[in-house]
Amino acid sequence: MCLLCCGCADQGGEEADLTLYDQSVQAVREFVEDQSYQPGTSAFSVESGVATLSGKYETYSMDIDTREIVFASYQGEEGIERAREGPHYQKTVIAVRQFLQNPDFEIHATSFTYEDDRYEVSGNNMSFRVNATTGDITRALLTGPEAVGAMGNSSQYQMASAASGMNQSG
Numbered sequence: 001m002c003l004l005c006c007g008c009a010d011q012g013g014e015e016a017d018l019t020l021y022d023q024s025v026q027a028v029r030e031f032v033e034d035q036s037y038q039p040g041t042s043a044f045s046v047e048s049g050v051a052t053l054s055g056k057y058e059t060y061s062m063d064i065d066t067r068e069i070v071f072a073s074y075q076g077e078e079g080i081e082r083a084r085e086g087p088h089y090q091k092t093v094i095a096v097r098q099f100l101q102n103p104d105f106e107i108h109a110t111s112f113t114y115e116d117d118r119y120e121v122s123g124n125n126m127s128f129r130v131n132a133t134t135g136d137i138t139r140a141l142l143t144g145p146e147a148v149g150a151m152g153n154s155s156q157y158q159m160a161s162a163a164s165g166m167n168q169s170g
Contacts, residue, residue, distance in 0.1 A: 017046070020064070024051045027062045031069040031114075032086035040082060058082050072114040083112040088132070092119040095130045099137040 021044050029037045041055035050070065052061045057079030061071035074083035083089040089112055097105050109123040118138065119130045125147045129139040142148065 020046065020051050021053075023067055024053050024060070024062045027067050027069050028053065028060045028072075031060070031072060032088075034085065037085070040078075070115070074112045076110065080109045080112060083109075088112075088114055088119055089121070091132070091135060092121050092128070092130050095135045095137055096121070096128050098135075099128070099140065 024044070025039060028039050029035050039053050039055070039060060040058050041053040041060070043052075043054045045052050045054070046064070049064045050061050051064055052059065054060075057074060057076055059071070059073045060069055062068065063070045072088075074080055074089075080089075089109075092112070093107070096107060097103050107121055107123050107126060107128070109121050111120075111122045113120045114132065117132045119132055121128050121130075125142065125144040127139070127141040128137055130136065131138050
């Protein structure tokens with residue numbers, strides 16, 4: 001509907017292809033596993049074989065050849081609420097909780113991204129990258145007292161702290 005109302009154009013200034021727009025919306029619905037999902041996007045562009053739907057809080061990029069979402073990004077409180085509606089955010093939270101060995105842990109996320117078969121969630125001076133296929137944490141960046149507090153229940157952190165303490169001279 002937006003395309004008809006706002007006359008969206010691709011990067012070359014040509015009228016955007018309504019069929020490609022519809023395919024992009026359908027790819028988003030398949031990505032979030034909800035056939036009634038309506039992306040909160042207001043712009044549509046096509047460049048270098050990628051169709052992108054973007055808005056203030058969420059962005060999706062679809063590979064034109066495979067018709068699959070290759071990039072998704074959610075920003076801010078409203079964007080994170082949208083991310084929580086789909087399965088990918090939940091898979092990420094489960095992986096983080098397992099990594100921290102804390103089933104009640106909840107990151108107060110400010111951004112969530114899917115790209116190159118990995119998820120990344122950030123917030124509270126913490127950032128976790130998760131392999132989307134295996135669910136393994138591939139990177140954890142924790143800085144500041146709140147982040148260290150989250151690690152307090154983790155035996156991995158306790159072992160690292162103990163090893164660090166042995167290396168300090170007193």
